[in-house]
Amino acid sequence: MKNYILRRLLIIIPEFIGITLIAFFLFSLLGDPFAELQTNPFISPSDIAALKHMYGFDKPVMLRYFYWFFAMIRGNFGISAVTGESVIKMIGRALPITLSINIFTFTISLFVGIWIGFKSAVKQYSFFDHLFTGISYFGIAMPHFWFGLMLMILFSVKLHLLPPGGIMTPGMESAPLIARIMDRAKYLVMPIIVISLGSIAVWARYTRSSVLEMLRKDYVRTARAKGLSERQVLKKHVFRNALNPIVTLFFLSLPGLLGGSAVTEQVFSIPGMGRLIIQAVMNNDYMVAMGGIIMYAVILLISLVIADVMYALIDPRIKYS
């Protein structure tokens, strides 16, 4: 077991290097960030050369990669080309916003999704099952941004109940805490509905098929045959075993907490992580984009390891060879 964990941890290193390579070279393929300056008649070629030298862009791409890589592992992610702010600071501002939305949606959709999945598996082909299977089909087949727009039409345009985007009413900065929370809640209702619907659908479908598989197992029949109450059978035998694959999915989706739903944040103009990365990519702000992607990928790598190890711990049948 110790060996297994150690080896699993060591695999992170080449994978991390692979991710940094892909992220860096993909962005360097996008081309010269000074290309726009060259067409500007008020900037002389020598100024551009000086700028390039200042930012290290006169060096070959391989060398730039190493500069960036070693600065990054020391915790220096560079500065934004657009605002000149440090990348860490920008991430530090966006992260709490995304976290506050995502912890909420994640918890809701986890519990609601597992509950729905479990209920509809136990009562397979009942009205409840059909209803929620139908809803989860919609949750999966709907483009998130479009669902967001439809909610906006309903709640903002038709009913005038909720603001269509942003996270704060202007002038609320110095309001009392309760009022600020109420104000923030108004802005987050629609994004939370959009993000939850999709992930509830995923959790429910996953739980449903996992529980259905367990219900067919021999030991469930044995448990029933020896006279356990249905409640006991479902709780101790079916649910407990159906949880195994769900735990893996749980850890796999943890990084989503920090990643933020880029599309939803974009539609509702929420300045979170997803929007930060997407905007940076759109504006050729490489340092911010790479920093954001690397942060996300590292957290995902660690979660993958935890998922694998947890899986081995929960399910004794897994061999760690």
Next chain:
Amino acid sequence: MTKEKALKLNKEGSFSYWQKVFTRLKRHRLAMISLYILIAIIVIVVFVPMFVHIDPNKVDLAQALQPPSPHHIMGTDDNGRDEFIRLLYGGRISLLVGFAVTFFSGLLGIFVGLWAGYKRGFLDNLLMRINEIMMTIPELPLLIVAAKMRFIPNSVVKLIVIMSAFGWVGIARLIRGETLSVREEEYIEASKAIGVPDRTIVWKHLLPNTMAVSIVWATLRIGRVIIAEATLSFFGLGVQPPTPSWGNMLLGAQTYIWTSQWLVWWPGLSILLVTLLFNFLGDGLRDAMDPKLFL
């Protein structure tokens, strides 16, 4: 295929696998209805524009932002173009992107997956590492970066190339898993023992055994590709206007939620409907082919 034909016994006096699949699928009412509607939609978007000669890109600013009326049954957009005609032409592009990306990424993924699963060794290790790395990097920024590069002038072709290049890893992993279990079967060992070359084993034994996974994957995949195309187009990086696609018809839709909501409804509803139908069909196919599949 008629009923009698589907139920005819084959030479060995039993039903073949595909006959069984087909009869089981026919009993799946939702999947069959979805199949018929999908065929109808494809026929409509492919053939109707051939007979209705209205230019989908004809700008008529005097007719801009007209609500649905008998003259323009789905209204007009901000350039006065007929929304219904654009929806038909856009459907061609969106479905083309969906099918093409699924086909090319499937082809590549099946090939890599078969070879990695059968040969194991270095290629297999490489595939699994690539797979894990692709899983860790969020897809949307990657797609956006790739879409911003100007290496192919035609935006539809570019989109197909990019999305195929990023889309093969999942199916490669699935096929690899399937291959791993099939290659341990005794008939594979027997084939090897009598000297059947690797190429024939892969072609005759492994490929047919992975067909069920591939077909179900492809059916479920098309809908996701159409949504991904729409999402990229929403950011202005998908199919470039004036060529319509269901995705780029929603570009700028956010500005019209206050006044011209029909511009938001139609493209979105089309995407939703087609994706939903492909999902129903995919689920039916899965039940008919191999109910144990987790896809």
